[in-house]
Amino acid sequence: MGHRFLQAMGLNTLKKALPRAGIMGAAVLVLLGLGTPQPARASDHADPTNLTDPTANITDLFFYPDGDDMILIFDVNRALLAPKPYDLAPYDYEIHMDLTTPLSFQDAAIRARYGGTVLVPDQIHPDVTIKVKLQDDVTLKSVTYTGLKDTDKIKTYFGVRDDPFVFPRFFKKNVIAMVMRIPKSAFPADQHDFILWGTTAKDGTEIDHVGRSIRTQLPRFGFINTMAPKDQLKALMARKAKLDTIYNYLHSAKEWWAVAAADFLQFTLQLRPYDLQPDVMVYTDRFPVGYPNGRLLTDDVVAQTCAFGDCLLQEISFIEGGWPRATVNDKPFTAEWPYLAQQWPDQKPAPSNAHSVLPWVILGLVVLFLVAWAVVEIIRHLIRHLVRWWWRRVDA
Structure with a gap:
């Protein structure tokens, strides 16, 4: 299916980020760190992500x-x-x-x-x-x-x-x-x-x-x-150790949203013992x-x-x-060579997805940047006025 899915962030980065960002920030860091693209984007058959090739x-x-x-x-x-x-x-x-x-x-x-x-x-x-x-x-x-x-x-x-x-x-x-x-x-x-x-x-x-x-x-x-x-086994063991550490930290937190992030991580990405x-x-x-x-x-x-x-x-x-779930192929296999059922008729390919969410992502980032800039400017002006007021009192 994959490829391309969710690369665990390094533990050193996590340890440095957690004290500064808090639990909610840690959850965001986990999702962003685990979302690093893989070199390839393909996997066998029903991979739920879109294939580029x-x-x-x-x-x-x-x-x-x-x-x-x-x-x-x-x-x-x-x-x-x-x-x-x-x-x-x-x-x-x-x-x-x-x-x-x-x-x-x-x-x-x-x-x-x-x-x-x-x-x-x-x-x-x-x-x-x-x-x-x-x-x-x-x-x-x-x-x-x-x-x-x-x-x-x-x-x-x-x-x-x-x-x-x-x-x-x-x-x-x-x-x-x-x-x-x-x-x-x-x-x-x-x-x-x-x-x-x-x-x-x-x-x-x-x-x-x-x-x-x-x-x-x-x-x-x-x-x-x-x-x-x-x-693969060595890589699986290393990934499991990292994800287990992240999961245990989040799951032991007192905030409910950290526990929710841990549960999401466990269901989707955490490697099982088997x-x-x-x-x-x-x-x-x-x-x-x-x-x-x-x-x-x-x-x-x-x-x-x-x-x-x-x-x-x-x-x-x-x-x-739907119900009941299909348990056999949609066409019967043949006992004769080459065993697979005959192909379905050629069709005109369906149009690819017509819209992109990228403009909305960019807009959201721009808005976030402007809000952050405005907050910083307000704080800077408040601090400047506070300092001036303080020095006037000292001079008096």
Whole structure:
């Protein structure tokens, strides 16, 4: 989804600001500090913020077995309805697989949320990389396979298809789909465990990342959206420590508005104890396939994610989709290649948002500046007159 969301301010700045600004000022500083823009503004699928580069936006990553093959589906460009051609030449679409970093499946809670535990997350690396470049008409320009055998047996599809995400906002919309049927013989013999993630880059600069579905759609994860998986756990731990300190300070204050700011911070941005995992997809053949163990096309990931603590998209699906909540795709998937439903007809793109709030923001700042200037001038004149009065008394 992200990117772009809310960077925690440094603790030194907070400690200096709190005594001067008071609790209300601290709350403002928290919101401003956490609102620092991120280098990129994209995330997988239903990110509630606007995207500045939809062609780079990853929407889905699927990985599941089918007989003697593994099915890999990588989708980009959410809410697509415009006709071809698209500007795809600058983009690299990559899927990475780590086949050797060890996994554990002993922790039931982590397995339910993430499919398994990466035992040495700072050693996550790509043993396999599939790099795709597309023509503007969504035909294949090039595909390179690193770390795979029998690549001549890989079956591929590239085109526009129905968006397979079970979420009302993206019903009757399309995506650019990259589908691969990879024989198991392409992987090392007796390969049981997989760690996967996908990225998009424009002109060599990484823009978007996807691992476990829905993860970076949540506001608190936007800051890891362009980090390599091996670096994410350390960054998550550092961010959690900062936000916990801010939350504890505000929540222990006597003013009600400070406590309210703490509650808002907790709901939107504060990292949970169970968040301290790298953003990757785990798949193993030791257990039945299905989210979060890989991902099937039919998985209702919104409900499954909500069952273990993250319900933002569940609420949005009720708000935008009504009752009962949709639990299947708006078009049935097919048993035939390439499995995704046929695309929706091309449409003229809806006009972009017509108005901007920036003029009102500028006006508000100007008014605030003028009021502050007037107050300072009044105080300055009062002080000057008070000083003159005092000296007249002293002279008398």
